[in-house]
Amino acid sequence: MTRPRFLPDNFTLTLLGVVLLASLLPCSGQAAVAFGWLTNAAIALLFFLHGAKLSRHAIIAGASHWRLHLLVFACTFGLFPLLGLVLKPLLAPLVTPELYLGVLYLCALPATVQSAIAFTSLARGNIPAAICSAAASSLFGIFLTPLLVALLLGVHGDGGSTLDAIGKITLQLLLPFIAGQIARRWLFAWIERNKHWLKFVDQGSILLVVYGAFSAAVIEGLWHQVPLPALAGLVLVCVILLGLVLLLTRWLGKRLGFDQADQITIVFCGSKKSLATGVPMAQVLFAGGSLGMLILPLMLFHQIQLMVCAVLAERYARRPESVAAPMARVDP
Template identity: 60%
Template sequence: MARPRFLPDNFTLMLIGTVLLASVLPVYGSFVRPLELITIGVIFFLFFLHGAKLSRPAIWAGISHWRLHLLVTAITFVVFPVMGWALRPVLEPLLTPDLYLGVLFLCTLPATVQSAVTLTAVARGNMPAAICSASGSTLMGIVITPLLVGLLLSHTATSSDPLQAMGRIALQLLLPFALGHGLRPWVGPFLQRHAKRMKGLDQSSILLVVYSAFSASVVAGLWSKIPPAALAILVLVCALLLALSMGLSAWLARRFGFSKEDEITIVFCGAQKSLVSGVPMAKVLFEPSLMGVIVLPLMIFHPMQLMLSAWVAGRYAQRQSPAEPVAPVPIKA
């Protein structure tokens, strides 16, 4: 039986379970450093896999559509941060200061790759452009996200200055990504043959990073610092950001005269944020005690964007293609 579109998928349920496990059984004492080293290795492996999966022909097939990529980049790295910054007078009193930092961090992140491309395919959008745009967003985020964090967030919340953070992110994320992509001719066929197993390793890696992040924050008193009312408001804030970004993406695509296929790509590449990139970046940019509260908005936003986008993709897919014949209307005598 197919899962209803507005119910969370299995990975979302596992994320929730991981947060609960870290809340009940966080890592203490001498186990913290080994977990940290394992997490660094897992992140390296995760981005190596993402680089190896990236198809070079798909990049060249979509890269020529510069107007679309420019708009997606503007939505991801300009519109989103401006929305988060403009809402500060309203959000900061309603949320805790740390939760608001988490919302701003969410707004600075690059687009997700896998779900954006998958949803574009379901909705019958421009697939080559989606692959190119989402992948390019991930790479640009390695440079742009630390700069935006340094510009928008309080310097005391970060563990280093933006340039140092950019270097650490490049070492931990860009280097394995480049290595994986360079070795794609040799490892690509293996990954394709074992796609299901690789997906399981991919998700397991994210779960371990999330567990490590929340474990450190729980030890530092995460849940005692977040009032239940602020948590409920955070859910509404994430829903508002998602609705505004998807609606604005669709409106801008139509305003600038893009085709329906391009509009779909713009909506799914511009209005989504990457959990895969976000959690590792947060580990580099923020102190361990702040990690849980900083990534909490992203953890809420992630399942929301998947469930709402799945419904939107279904609506797009139901549209009639211009190539499809129009059924004749019976004329009553």
Template identity: 60%
Template sequence: MIRVPRPSLDGFTIALVATVGLATVLPVRGGAAEAVHWLAEAAIALLFFLHGARLPREEVVAGLGHWRLHLLIFSLTFAAFPLIGWLVVETLPESLLPPALSIGVQFLCLLPSTVQSSIAFTSMARGNVAAAVCSSTLSNIAGILMTPLLVALFLKVQGGALSLDSLQTIAAQLLLPFVLGQLLRRWVGAWAARHKTMLKFTDRSSILLVVYIAFSEAVVNGLWHQVPPTALAMVVLVDCVILAVFLGGTMLLSRRLGFSRADETVIVFCGSKKSLVSGVPMAGVLFAPATAGLVLLPVMVFHQIQLMVGAVLARRYADDVAARDALPAAS
């Protein structure tokens, strides 16, 4: 009998909820908000620098040859997801999903894939980890340019078209530190690899800081008066449906296209996930402060759902492999 682990809230999700609660009760304002904003930008820059410093170039080169897999995941992330998001937003009336939350759902669908959880779940499922590292990393690098361009195509940001200043800000906050980390990897790569806890701390603290800033501004502008319980329930339902569509779709496509089981796990976990790490700082740049908190709600909800479902699915993949490996011994 296969034991399916029970999904549960992780510590980071609890911290996210606590941060939203703190912003609701004690929103940051004025000069303090500027100081926290500067601290968040510094933390995000450090985060992407450490990602660049830790990623071995050899793994990227080795994974690049699997072009069919990467092309499929890229198409799912930056073509299929945006179209599904657009279809959902166009279908649901404003009475069920207010405009700001509709923008959040669409923005969610325009983000790149995750890095850490995609790789972790692929490893847990005993899949092709090298391909997962390469695909998720390429998705995040491409997302620095693709997400703002897709936002300009599907959404109106800050009352108009995407500005060059927004692209420059995103490049300065995300791409430049990552490239700098890669360039300095020869000298700092080993140190960064030994201090994984620092990367984890920087990852989570930078997200919490930006979430606190975004929700503080939103609370000052009456966030919870704009989001009735029915709208929150609809966000949860929409996120669940979108994730279910892509989990089922990635499984079906990978099998129909003849990918191995190890590659299937990469396609499932990299092709169905969306990055909160990339989404939070981009939302702060692309959207007005008064709406950034609302826009981030669907992203935060999707983040928790994909972690819970991913953990269960990865364990079932691993149990399936263990069962197959045990067959010759049993016979």
């Protein structure tokens, strides 16, 4: 029996379990230091595997559709931050100031890769373009997110300059990614054979960061600082933000004359924010700081976007077959 689309997936339930574990048994002292090293190693491995899995053929197949990519790019790194700033007088009173910093942080993040492509495929959109846009968003986000964080939050990582933050991101995330791309020719076949369990590397690295972040936050009194009305307000903030972006990306796709397959790609690639990238980036950008409040909005937004976009993708998929544009075959 399949799980209803509106219910949390297994990974989200595991994520909630890790938050509960950190709340009851937080990691501290020398154990926290060792756990931090383990987490950094897991993040490096995560981005190495992302580099090894990324298909250059797929990127080339979708790269020529520059108008679509430019619009998705503008929504991810322009529309989201703009809404976060413009709506602050309306939305900030619903949450605590620290939680709204987390909202601004998620606005600065790149788009998801896996779910954006999966929903585009389910909805019969332009899959090659989705692959290209999502992959480019993750890559450019390594450089743009620290700049946007400095602009939106008025901070520069753990106290250094923005260039220092970009340097840390480059060293800890981009270099493993490039190494994975170089090793792709030797590892791709092995990765394809073992992808059913390698997904746990992605999920495991996120769970490690979340446990460490919430352990530190709980020790500092996180749940005493976040009242229940603020949590309810945060859910409302995430729903409003996602709803506006979905409406605007759909309207822009139509207004600029894209066909429906491209409109679908714009909606699903332009409305996403990446938990898989955002959590490790927070670990790097805000090293030494408390991450619990910062990533809590991202965790909620992640689940809400999955539930809403699953319903939306199935609605698109029910349209007549003749409405869908033919999709190019993408080589691995």
